[in-house]
Each structure stands twice: as structure tokens, then as C-alpha cells.
Amino acid sequence: MDGRDLVRSMRSVGPAGAAQGLRTVRAAWRRRRADAGGLPPRGPVRARVPGTVREVEPGPGGGLVRFGRSDLRIFVAVNGAVFWGWDGAAPEPSYALAGRCPDPDPRAALEPDKDGGWRVVAERMTVVVSRHGAVEVLTPGGVSLRRDLPPRWWEPVGDGTARWSQRSEVAADARFFGLGGRATGPRLRDGVYRLWNTGPGRASRRGGGPASVTMPAQMVVADAGTHLVFHDSSWDGAVTLREGEEGAGSGHDRAGTSELRMDGGPLRCWVMVGTPARVLFAWASLTGAPVLPPAWALGHHHARWGDGGEEEVRTVVGGHREHRLPLDAVHLGAGHLDSLREFTVDEERFPKLPVLADELRREGIRLVSVVGPAVAVMPGTPVHDDGVGRDAFVRGAAGEVVRGVSWSGDAVFPDFTRADVRAWWGSLYAERLARGFTGFWHTLDEPTSFLAFGERTLPRSAGHALDGRGGDHREAHNVYGLCMARAAYEGVRTREPGERPFVLARSGWAGVQRYAGVWSGESGAGWPGLRASLALVLGLGLCGIPYSGPDAGGCDGVRSPELYLRRLQLGAYLPLFRTCAGTGGGEPWELGAEVLGHARAALVERRRLFPYFMTLAHLARRTGAPYVRPLWWSAPEERLLRDCEDAFLLGDCLLVAPVLGPGVDRRAVRLPPGRWYDTATGRAYEGPARVVVDAPLGRIPVFARGGAVVPVRGQDGGTELEVWAPARGRTGGGLFVPDVGDGWEEPEIERFTVRRSGARIVVEREGGDGVGETSWPVRVRGLGSEAG
DSSP: OOHHHHHHHHOOSSHHHHHHHHHHHHHHHHHHHHHHHHSOOOOOEEEEOOOOEEEEEEETTEEEEEESSOEEEEEEBTTSOEEEEETTOOSOSOSSSOSSOOOBOTTOEEEEOGGGOEEEEOSSOEEEEOTTSOEEEEOTTSOEEEEEOOOEEEEESSSSOOEEEEEEEEOTTOEEEEEEOOTTOSEEOSEEEEOSOOOTTSOOSSSSSOOSBEEEEEEEEETTEEEEEEEOOOSSEEEEEEOOEEEETTTEEEOEEEEEEESSSOOEEEEEEESHHHHHHHHHHHHOOOOOOOGGGGSEEEEEOSSOOHHHHHHHHHHHHHTTOOOOEEEEOGGGSGGGOTTOOOTTTOTTHHHHHHHHHHTTOEEEEEEOSOEEOOTTSHHHHHHHHTTOBOBOTTSOBOOEEETTEEEEOBOTTSHHHHHHHHHHHHHHHHHTEEEEEEOSTTTOOOOSSSOSSOOTTOEEOTTTTOEEHHHHHHHHHHHHHHHHHHHHHHHSTTSOOOEEESSBOTTGGGTOEEEOOOOOSHHHHHHHHHHHHHHHHHTTOOSEEOEEESTTOOOOHHHHHHHHHHHTTSSSEEEEEBTTBOOGGGSOHHHHHHHHHHHHHHHHTHHHHHHHHHHHHHHOOOSEEOTTTTOTTOHHHHTOOSOEEETTTEEEOOOOSTTOSEEEEEEEEEEEEETTTOOEEEEEEEEEEEOOTTOOOEEEETTBEEEEEOTTSSEEEEEEOOOTTOOEEEEEOOOOOSSSOOOOOEEEEEEEETTEEEEEEEETTEEEEOSSOEEEESTTOOBO
């Protein structure tokens, strides 16, 4: 045991803190003993490879290829994705898939290939299986996108689960993205990235952790094309990446490589090929459409971490009102709970919480409650006793209920991989709704157990139902947060069927977007944390989680006005915009008049862009496209854009270039192809180009695409179309989805075209009757600007 960990666990003020420290020590030893006696011993293993092809059984969309020591099931689905599974593994059961697996494409067929191999030809790709088990994905023109070498298994001689590895090769010019939210991203450089959801407080040794949302999903961008690959196993594992080199050594390219090693689970894989937009559309059709947040959730959230009560909340809300700072939601942290127990309220500090919630709602402000998965071990309390009566809590290999440590002390954890436990847990949110809360943010849902040493989670030997299959925490850990989010989403939707639920998860896995957005909390201290927060949002978006964001503002006690503002300015352009503060500090009016003025400008601009954010939310729901996109999104063939990590596209219309370092008042910006306007000065630039623009303390550079139609909130509070003039000889356009409230109605997408007619800009709405005039007010910008 690390002595520093023990000292840290004991360091506190008063006997309560000392008792908590002792609990963390006892829990750590319990966990160690549980795994020592509950996991299969690691004895001798024997290595295995597939062998050579023996026979083939054609089937719908593909077929079964039998090798000497394994079978490969392969087919192309109707959504254009290709699946293959070794040892005959099927796509289901899977926590990643949304509902039933897509049907095979009847147009695809398994055909003989050269040298004794086989191939499946589909519209968007050709998949070639060699006689020794290598699987290669090629474009319709025959250019290789990836080649998976024959896999290897290490099977225990006795009981246990086989470990396996899969090594893949990609083009020398390829760049890797994804693997969940990675602080070191969005481009993933050479290194080892662990696939194990880890809470804050103790960094992962591999992959620049901790990372609370990990998944074996990679997007690979190369000259030949873009593809997404997903290995559907939730077990602990690691990916080792090595980018290729062009012209290395004797003048030949060196391929990029990705080696995935998993501690268990099936070796099964999905691959999607096409443009980035097409790839994520196929991914969303496979893993589920992203949840549509309620309209208010696209505004400004403010979290309070301290122990203040109702009057402090009123003071904070009044401060925002007094200083003309838009506010849409207040998040209450664990300090509002009675003895830090879930689904309770400290009645002394919040004696009339429903009254407070009603007051705030009349001002257009919602209350959001923190919820953790741990249930305090306190016999006589309703949640604990009800859970015990239902046998809802995770049990160890020996049959005992597993105990960990959470805010409230000793705690037990529901098994969210059981449908009846999810239904029970979802019913508990009725208490939150009755208190006046309209949203919920989950934390410690990795799950995290406070331990003095070792992994801060449940024993790996702890048993889980896994929805009838049975297994242990090695397989259930990464999907625990996803299943908790599902429980909350379904429980709230059942009890408030007329409104869209608002659930934020901190941990998750592939498919969590069906139920929740993701908040990444504090992404790290200082300026590196600011850069990491952008990387996390970009990475999550490329893995199908479009609604996410970090904590901005002064949540970690930051007192640097410059850093505070740069965090706020970046956050204002991210999908989830949440500031935070602790007791007695962190509000913008406490940092001086200059900071307050600049903070107000950022918040007002977010409010002005609300119709655009709402449009992006609806489009993400329908297409899977993230709000925040890398610069190469529309031009992946531009190599310089693949390496640009300090700017991003907000939808199709805007390019945002945040300031990510201290002392900056000018910065370089890489522009994609096309005309771009500096929205502050109106100056036009022609891309692709690298330009240097002003970035004073009061704002960050934002560019609008020439010809773009950006729906914004006008001065009268209604929607207007901000149209940026296209370059001469070019046309433009845009989309607007007017939200009809927080219900389930699907509004129509309004499409607009923009063209020049002499000295005028003509904006027309496309519809079923052809092209006609738009009914929305139009404001044209950039007309007459010359490109610099």
C-alpha cells in the first residue's frame, strides 16, 4: 500500500473525517481479499490463432467462414455497416446496440477471392478475408482502409476467460480519433490508451487518464477515406496506437498500427465507411439516436458545490438577475442532501424546496439535482431498506453484499444490469420530481468507491446479472454508468411523459447517448485543463455523444481573471454550458467590473445563438452529427486540418477559435476551404489558409462560413436569420429547426438557399411547393466585404 494514499485518506478535520479515512482503508482491504478469493486463478495459458480456411457457409449479407481453430461470422447490414465476430460471435446481446441488430443487406454476398480467401462486396466497401484469417476493408475502388491481422487468443488451461488481441494496420497518412473522451485528444497520438472508466482523483497509468467515458470505438481519417471501427466488448483492455510514416526508411511508407488487447469478452467488430457525416449516421442507426435535451438545457447552467441553503441559491440567482447575466438552470451538489444520502433533502437548509423550485421556474430557471449510485448502509432508511428487500445490491463471489465507501460513509451499489433494479431505481426519481427538480446529473457512476489504495471501484469479482447472462464486474464496470443513465431516463420519462427528460452522466459507454448527455467535470487544473476540456468534447462527439461539456468558470477555486474568462468563452460555444462555484466564491461579479462585462458578453452571445443550438440538437437527434466538430469534418482530405486541435466547427456555419494559453491577444487560425468572415470585424478570408486575428481578453475569434444561414435570437426575443453573404459566383444555404417546446413533437426542418442577385442577397425557403420567400426576418452580413 502507498503510504501517501493512506495519509491522504486520513487527512481531514474532525472525527467524522478520520472515521471516513478508516472506512476507505477497510474497504480497500475488503476489495483486495474479495478479488484474491473470487477471481479464477491465473494459471498456464495456451495461445491460439484461427488457422486456415476449411469451409464456408454462405448466408444473408455474408456468411460463416470456418477456420481450423475458429469460425468467423461476417455480414453487411442494411445500414451499410459490416459486422464480423470470431468464434462465431453474434452481434447480440450487446449494451451498445439500440434494440434489435440491423438486418443483413440481401444485396451483399460471400464470394471466393484469390489465394483461397473470401470476400463480401457491398455498396460502400469490400471486405476480404484471407485464408489465414486476416480481414481487410477496402473502398469500392479497391484502396485499403484497414487490415486486421489474424487475431490471437490466450486461453486458460483451467476455468477462466480467454484474453485476446487484435492488431490492425491503416494507411501511413491516417490519423486516429475517438476511444471516448480523452484529455490528450482529440487526435490520438502514439501511446497506450486504457479502456476502463476511471473517476477523478487518481489518474490512469495509461492513456492520460482518468477517463470516465471510454469505449473501443475509433474514427480513422486518411486520404483514402474515413471509417469508424468498434470492437464490441466492455471488458478491461488497452489500445496501443502508432501513427504511420510516409517515405520512412528506404522510401517506403510505414503503416499506422492499432493493437487492441482485451481481458475477455467476445471478439466482434463493426466497421462503417464513408464521409464523417455518413459514418456517424450509420453509428447512430446502430447504437441509437442521441437524446434530445429539453430547450432550457441548451442555455446557461450554474452549479453550486457548497453547503449553502435556499437563501444562498436565491442570492446567486439574484446576482445573475442584478448583473443581467442569463441563467437557465441551477444545479445543486451533494451539499443539499441530508447526511449526503441519495434521494433526500437537508430540511434545515432547504425547508421549502418545492416553493423555491416553483419561484425559479416562474423566472425560467430549472433546478437540477446531483445523484450518485451508492446507497448509504443505514438500516431504517427507505432507499436502503427497500433495496435490501428487493435484493437489488451487487453481491460478491461468495454471496455477500459488496460494500464500498461513498459521500455518506459505508455504501452498497445497485446492480443496474438487472431490469427490475433499473425499474426500481427509476421510480426513486419521483421523489426528486416532487421536490421540484426537473433535471439530474449523475456522478461517481463509474462506479467509484473511495478507497485508501487500489482501484477506486467495486471488486472485479463482484457479480452482476448482465440482463440474464450473468458475469462479474470485469464485464459490467464499463456499462455501469450507461445502465444507471437508462434507469434514470426511463424512470423520469414514465413519470413525466409530456416532457423530455434531462439526464447528465459522467460515466458511460457506447450507446449512452440514447439516455443522457455527458459532463466531464473539471478536466484538469490550469491552462492544460482548458485545452483538455475541448479535446474531451470533440472526442465524445466523434464517438456518437453530441451533447457534452466540462465545468467552466471558477469551480476549482481559480482566481485568475484571464483563465476564468477563457474558460467561460469556450464553454459558451459548447453543447453543455455549465459554470460552477463553491461556497463563497467563483461568481463573475466577484472578479471585478472588467471580468463581469466580458462574462456578460459571453453569456449574452450564448443566449443569442440559442435557435442555432436548438437546430443542432434536432439535427444530432436525426443524423448523429455532433454539434462540435473537428475542422476536417467537411474536408477530411485536407491533411493540415487533421492535425488542428485548437479550433472547431460549431455545426456547418461557425468556426470557433478559443484562446487556450495565457497572455494571448492575437492567435493564428487554420481555415477550411471556402469563404470565412470574422464575425467581430466582418472581414472576409478565403480558405484553406492560415490567418492571424485579434483575440482580446473580451472575446475569442469566431468565423462564419460564407453563404451560411444562422438562426439567432433577435433583439425583440424572436428568431431571425443571420445570413452571411456568399462569395461572388457561389451560393449558400442553411437549416433551421424551430423548437416547439420541451415535448416530443418533431418539428419540420426548414431549409434555406442563399444567392446573389446583383447587389442584393436573396434568401429563399425550400418547401414542398418549391422555393418561396422566408417568413423569418433576415439580416445580411458581409455584403461588400473583400477577402483578405
